[in-house]
Amino acid sequence: SSILTLEQDLTDKNILITAGPTIENIDPVRYITNRSSGKMGYSIARKAIERGANVTLISGKTSLDIPNGVSEFIQVESAKQMYEAVVDNLDKNDIIIKSAAVADYKPKNISDIKIKKSDDDLIIELDRNKDILKEIGKIKKDKILVGFAAETNDLIQNAKKKIEKKNLDFIVANDLTQEGAGFGVDTNIVKIIDKNGNIQEYPKMKKYELSNVILDRVKMLSK
Numbered sequence: 619s620s621i622l623t624l625e626q627d628l629t630d631k632n633i634l635i636t637a638g639p640t641i642e643n644i645d646p647v648r649y650i651t652n653r654s655s656g657k658m659g660y661s662i663a664r665k666a667i668e669r670g671a672n673v674t675l676i677s678g679k680t681s682l683d684i685p686n687g688v689s690e691f692i693q694v695e696s697a698k699q700m701y702e703a704v705v706d707n708l709d710k711n712d713i714i715i716k717s718a719a720v721a722d723y724k725p726k727n728i729s730d731i732k733i734k735k736s737d738d739d740l741i742i743e744l745d746r747n748k749d750i751l752k753e754i755g756k757i758k759k760d761k762i763l764v765g766f767a768a769e770t771n772d773l774i775q776n777a778k779k780k781i782e783k784k785n786l787d788f789i790v791a792n793d794l795t796q797e798g799a800g801f802g803v804d805t806n807i808v809k810i811i812d813k814n815g816n817i818q819e820y821p822k823m824k825k826y827e828l829s830n831v832i833l834d835r836v837k838m839l840s841k
């Protein structure tokens with residue numbers, strides 16, 4: 619497959635990729651976030667560019683370099699900003715790959731000034747963020763929608779629920795309990811489940827190899 623990937627086989631494809639964590643401010647110095655290095659999403663972006671696709675990368679804060687040749691790079695912080703960037707860039711993309719780790723909740727109030735600690739415990743009330751993928755799933759028409767799921771338990775069952783709830787074409791499901799899967803590392807161990815319930819298990823792979831597997835699938839689905 620390393621030879622195949624040199625081929626520019628995605629030249630007519632417009633792909634929107636989200637990557638990295640969102641951050642939700644508590645006050646000017648504190649925030650809550652999700653574990654995510656952004657490596658998976660950036661790797662998919664790089665491979666898609668190599669294979670000739672037009673790539674829009676919408677990214678939370680990461681320490682990674684912007685991939686060379688990206689058509690558009692949009693830096694965001696919060697889930698709300700990511701949602702707005704995705705919606706703004708939806709029309710021109712036919713493939714949406716959502717590898718970002720989006721915060722499910724945000725502080726109800728963001729303090730303009732630094733919250734001083736007191737002797738008491740601090741309780742932060744959280745509001746639900748919008749589920750970006752679910753919103754896109756409602757209006758996707760013939761766009762191809764790919765989600766990710768990182769689970770600690772009941773991997774298949776949880777992933778299947780997410781396919782249905784978010785109207786996905788397929789989901790890349792990550793078992794966080796396996797060594798060499800998930801956050802920060804350069805490898806992943808996944809199962810890909812499609813909307814018909816077909817499950818394909820993959821061995822431990824480098825994230826760039828998995829990127830090609832995901833892009834091959836996307837290519838098969840798109841006309």
Ligand code: CTP
Binds near residue numbers: 720722751752764780
């Ligand atoms: N996702 C999203 N918007 C959110 C939360 C998640 O678009 N507000 C997307 C993620 O980018 C990922 C997929 O939905 O592709 C699954 O995310 P995950 O956190 O595993 O699922 P949730 O539906 O948030 O469920 P939970 O966290 O309870 O497992």
Ligand code: CA
Binds near residue numbers: 720721
């Ligand atoms: Ca979540």
